[in-house]
Amino acid sequence: MATPTPLVSPGAALAQALDWLNANAHAVFVVIGVGVEHLVGGAETLLRWPAPWMVLLGVTLLLLVTAGPRLAALALVCLGLWKQSMETIALVSVSVSVLIAFPAGILAARIPRFERVLRPLLDIMQTVPPWVYLIPAVMIFSLGKVPALIATVVYGIPPMLRITTLAFQQVPTELIELGQASGASRWQVLTKLEIPAARKTLLVGLNQTILLSLAMVVLAGLVGAGGLGAEVTRGLTRMEIGLGLRAGLSIVAVAIFADRITRRVLS
Secondary structure (H helix, E strand, O other), X not given: OOOOOOOOOHHHHHHHHHHHHHHHOHHHHHHHHHHHHXXXXXXXXXXXXOOHHHHHHHHHHHHHHHOOXXXXXXXXXXXXXXXXXXHHHHHHHOOOHHHHHHHHHHHHHHOHHHHHHHHHHHHHHHHOOHHHHHHHHHHHHOOOXXXXXXXXXXXXXXXXXXXXXXXXXXXOHHHHXXXXXXXXXXXXXXXXXXXXXXXXXXXXXHHHHHHHHHHHHHHHHHHOOOHHHHHHHHHHHOOOHHHHHHHHHHHHHHHHXXXXXXXXXXX
C-alpha cells in the first residue's frame, strides 16, 4: 500500500524556493561566492605567508614567556599539520558569527518582544543537526569553502546570541541607573558599564562560538572545504585510522588553543 503524500511538505517548499533563487538570483550568488573565496583565500595566504618554522618558533617563544610552558607545548601540537591547520583557522577566523550575534543579542536584551520572536528561531537552529546547514548552502553555492563558511556562520550565531542576551539581562539595573544619573550617554553606559559587567559571560559565548565553528568546519570537509575536516573525511573514507586520528587530535588541539588564547586575552 502506497504511503499517502503529506498535504504540507516543508522540504518540498524549501526545495522550490531554492530552485527559484538559483534561477533568478544566480548572478548574485556568483558574486557572493567569489567574494567569500577571495576573503578566505586572503586569510589563508596571510597565515601561510611566513615560513612554518618561523611561526612555530615565534608563537612558541611568545607563549612560553607570556603564558607558560603548557600553552607553548600546546601550540606546537596545534600547528602540526601546518597547511590544513592554517586552512581551518582561516575559515574560522573570517566567520562573522560574533559580529551578527553580539548586536542582535543586545537588541534582544533591550526589546523583550524581539527576544520572543527570536527564541523559537534559535531553538530550531540549535536543534537541527549541524550537517543540515550544509544542504541549502551547497545547493546554492555548490561545493567548496563558500558553503562551509556560510554554514559555519549560521551555526555559530545561536549560542553567542543567547549568551549575549543573558549577559546584558543580568547586568544590575542599579549600575545602569547610576550611569544615566551621572549624565552618561547610552553609548558610554554600554561600553563603560554594561560590557565590562557582562564580560565574563560574553567570554563564555565567544568560546562556545569558536568551538562550534570548529565543529562545523570538520563537517564541512564533506563538501570540499579542505583543512583538517578534509583530513578527517579522507581518513574515514579510506579507513586510515592513523590519518583520521591525527587530524582529529589536531582539531582538538586547535580548539583548546583558541579557547585558552581568547580567555587569556579578554580576561
